[in-house]
Amino acid sequence: MLKNSQAVQTHSLDTGWELLQDFVFRTTGFPFEWLEELRCTQTLAQAKRLLALEQEQDRLRDRFVHELFPRLIAYEQEREEVGSAVFPTLYKLRKRVMKNRTLSLDDVAFWKSRRYENTDWEHFVDEWNELESRRAEAIAAGEELFQAELARVRRVMMAKVNDPRFQEAVFLSSPSSFQRVIKYSKDWEAKPEPDWNSTARGAERMIFAYLQRFCAKNDTTSFFGPVNYGTCNAAEPRAIRRAFREGNVLGKRRVFIAHWYVKLLAQKLAGRNEILPHLKPRPNPLVRPLDSHTFHFHGLNRTFRLPDAHARVFLALDGEKTVSRVAAELSMDEIALIALLHELKNKRLIDLSIPLSPVRVDALAELRDQLAALPPAARQAGEELIDRLEGFRVLLEHTPYPERVQVWEDVERQLADLVEEDTRRKGGALYADRTALYEDCAGTLSALTIGGPLYRALTGSFLTTLKLLTAAAVLKWMDYQQEGRTLYRKLAADGKVVRYIDMIPLFEQGEPEMRYTRQFQSRIQALLRQRQEEHSGGELHISEEEVRDLLEPFQEEIERALAHLQMTLPSPDIMVAAPSADAVERGEFRLVLGELHDDCSTIFNGFMAYFADDPEALWARFEQRIQRMPQWERMATIITERRNKHVTPELPGHTILLSAVSTKEPAYVIPIHQVEVREIDGRLTLWANGKPLTLYPGDLHSAAHGCFSLPCVVPIAITVSSEQEEADVKRSPRIVVDGVVMQRERWEIPAEHMRADSLELKGFPLFVHMARKQMQFDLPDRFFVKWKAGEKPMYVDLSIPWSLEWMVRVAAQTDRVSISEMYPGPEHLWWHDDIGVHTFELRTGYVYDYSAGLRQKQEARMDRR
Known part of the structure; x- marks a missing residue:
């Protein structure tokens, strides 16, 4: 347990924190320098010089129009008669200036003829035309610089494209994009430095999209996002102790057949006559019997009756009995029963398939184990196919690039034939990662230990950030509880049983009050606005003591809630900003909170844990830690069908079935239609199997889940707007809590402000356009932009031409862009x-362990005595 000796421990969240010893080290598979080599820094600098000239010209124009010209007219009125031709000529000249046009020789001659010696505007036309000349020269220089730098960075990009590791990484991400990369490479072979036309630019934008993904974002895919595990150790004196495998080779490469594909295959096998009698039909967890003939389909909110035979069969199913056994118990002909089961299946009332656990990483191994439980004749019907698929998988795993491309495509075709469906969902498009085959890897580290000053920071100053965000999570839980109680009391007014599945969609109706959350965020924003007034510009800092003050008005409510809830399981992604590795060892670094997940279990079980040195021991350590909590048997995990490689484990306690199957004993598995909602001692809780249940967080950010789960400790969006002239533009400075960057500087900008006049804008004019936007909104040179839910953020560098083209295209596809600084830079x-x-x-x-925290406080009080 972590102890804070810096201050008197008065708040529940001051104690009870434990940093788990295991962590995942996530990094890029390609070096960041690759992106730096694509920068056209001289072009960007020239664009900024041009904008400086334009600003100078704007100042001169505004001075002339608003100050000098009125005085000039008054001056001429003293010299000229009313109706003189001088006045129309002067107004025409002003109009040209207002349109930022060069003054003609006739304009200059007229000006000189007026003999404005010793006036403030005597040299205006010369100054104006000189600026216009310098501006034209700056544009010409910018075009020349861009062409030179473009030629260089295109050659650099081509070198990256020819790198076999890059080609393989693109292939593993998206085979269809890989084909474009190869075609682009062949275009260069046919004609060195091919024309920079729209086709070439489109290909290069796609290539850049992969480069920024591989070099700037910490992914978890194959060798360009490898998995490394490390250990936190308070006794380790060094901040980082690491060792690489000999030759810096990957620890393990593993090809998987995707869960969604194996499920299709299992459905095909389930239809075979040899297997059907041995399947164990499972009732849909959403369907609840009301009597011997009447049923309610929760989720659809539909009550219906079944014919006698169908009802008898449905009620006989429990997911444990085979088709043959059900037929025997009901004295039915097996063939007739199977036909009836298919009818129920078509109505979505039952599942008639080979069950695949959604929490097991290797779906093919899961299918093999399910088949192994069948009688020999039935097992043989599928084992040959499984062996064939396993052969494909092993072949791919051991075939090097580039040979594996052809082998991979051959295997994909055979997989498609087996299920008679496409093996590339969404065409395997950019970032889709939806191919039937994928690969993950263990990284090049053989050992990684955190200790010394880095460990002390993770168990010291970083806890202040966790304390603040956990308090916010508890207050949000209280708001969800209030919303849930209001809803529950309406539903239960006549003494009716309220079922959780029926209550879920009702949470989405209307806007919740969120009283505690709004009050807490208002206090934070008031403090930060005060900081902003005291120190304009730069970071906004919150001290540990100020966090205590922020929590003070809510301390009693938080205390009661934590005494009831007992624990939280946050999983922060933490970056370490430092000028060098030596600086880290000296303690000269800054922790930066990246993402914050509300459930750390995926470190210990799931697709990352597959690559730990001892996955079973890793899971056992976490499972045992949870089982030390007094309420672990009253905890529950909701599981549903798995859509991709990400796995949410079944945690200790109960499993509530929304769909899919559980790996637990039947006594711990509850169909969701059996889960009720009750109010006990003023708190809402789920109720099933004769006991109250609390849900694990599980990264499900909804009121319907959060009302009944442990507090979901996630980032809170703190907006401290620096209002700009443009409407609806919000800028929030970087927020630092007790020395930890809790929130990077960010901007919320209507997309229309970032758009170009044309998507075809390119070259130096595009650099000028984006440099103008940078100056307008005071953006850094490098940042990440998010434009749509579900899309990965894009790395933008204002000196990389393809980055700019992506930016204007993104702006054209959305209403609003969210920009955050790149930090660490x-x-x-x-x-x-x-x-x-x-x-x-x-x-x-x-x-966070509430009971352990109480013990620590008691120990601290004893020590002080």
């Missing part, structure tokens, strides 16, 4: 390996 990247410098993050796990 290039000057704070210090993790080097044999191929370069990388960004990285530590996916850590913490447990």
Whole structure:
């Protein structure tokens, strides 16, 4: 347990924190320098010089129009008669100036003829035309610089495209994009430095999209997002102790057949006559019997009757009895029963398939184990096919690039034939990652330990951020509880049983009051606005003591809630910003909160844990930690069908079935239609199997889940707007809590402000356009932009031409863009390996244990005596 000796421990959240020893080290597979090599820095600098000239010209124009011209007219009125031709000529000249046009020789001659010696406007036309001349020269210089730099960075990009590792990484991400990369490479072979036309630019934008993904974002895919595990150790004196595998080779490469594909295959096998009698039909967890003939389909809110035979069969199913056994118990002909089961299946009332656990990483191995439980004749019907697929998988795993491309495509075709469906969902498009085959890898580290000053920071100052965000999570839980109680009391007014599945959609109706959340955020924003007034510009800091003050008005409510809830399981992704590795060892670094997940269990079981040295021991450590909590048997996990490789484990306690199957004993498995909602001692709780249940967080950010789960400790969006002239533009400075960057500087900008006049804008004019936007909104040179839910953020560097083209295209596809600074930036990247410098993050796990915290407080009081 972590102890804070800096201050008197008065709040529940001051104690009870534990940093779990295991963490995942996530990094890029390619060095960040690759992106730096694509920068056209001289072009960007020239664009900024041009804008400086334009600003100078704007100032001169505005001075002339608003100050000098009225005085000039008054001056001429003293010299000229009313109706003189001088006045129309002057007004025409002003009009040209207002339109930022060069003044003609006739304009200059007229001006000189007026003999404005010793006036403030005597040299205006010369100054104006000189600025116009310098502006034209700056544009010409910018075009020349761009062409030179473009030629260089295109050659650099081509070198990256020809790198076999890059080609393989693109292939593993998206085979269809890989084909475009190869075609682009062949275009260069046919004609060195091919024309920079729309086709070439489109291909290069796609290539850049993969480069920024591989070099700037910590992914978890194959060798370009490898999985490394590390250990936190208070006794380790060094901040980072690491060792690489000999030759810096990957620890393990594993090809998987995707869960969604194996499920299709299982459905095909389930239809075979040899297997059908041995299947164990399962009632849909959403269907609840009301009597021997009447049923209610929760979710659809539909009550219906079944014919006698159908009702008898449905009520006989429990997911444990085979078709043959059900037929025997009901004295039915097996063939007739199977026909009836298919009818129920078509109505979505039952599942008639080979069950696949959604929490097991290797779906093919799961299918093999399910078949192994069948009688020999039935097993043989599927084992040959499984062996064939396993052969494909092993072949791919051991075939090097580029040979594996052809082998992979051959295997894909055979997989498609087996299920008679496409093996590339969404065409395997950019970032889709929806191919039937995928690969993950263990990284090049053989050992990684965190200790010394880094461990002390993770167990010291970082806890202040966790304390603040946990308090916010508890207050949000209280708001969800209030919303839930109001809803529940309406539903239960006549003494009716309220079922959780029926209550879920009702949470989405109307806007919740969120009283505690609004009050807490208002206090934070008031403090930050005060900081902003005291120190205009730069970071906004909140001290540990100020966090205490922020929590003070809510302390009693938080205390009561934590005494009831007992624990939280936050999983922060933490970056370490430092000028060098030596600086980290000296303690000269800054922790940066990246993402914050509300459930750290995916560190210990799931697709990352597959690559731990001892996955079973890793899971056992976490399971045992949870089982030390007094309420673990009253906890529950909701599981549903798995859609991708990400796995949410079944945690200790009960499992509530929304869909899919559980790996637990039947006594711990509850169909969701059996779960009720009750109010006990003023709190809402789920109720099933004769006991109250609390849900694990599970990264499900909804009131319907959050009302009944442990507090979901996630980032809170703190907006401290620096209002700009443009309507609806919000800028929030970087927020630092007790020395930890809790929130990066960010901007919320209507997309229309970032759009170009044409998507075809390119070259130096595009650099000028984006430099103008940078100046308008005071953006950094590098940042990440998010434009749509579900899309990965895009890394933008205002000196990379393809980055700018992506930016204007993104702006054209959405109403609003969210921009956040790149921090740590290039000057704070210090993790080097044999191929370069990388960004990285530590996916850590913490447990907040209320009871342990109470014991620590008591020990502290005893020590003070």
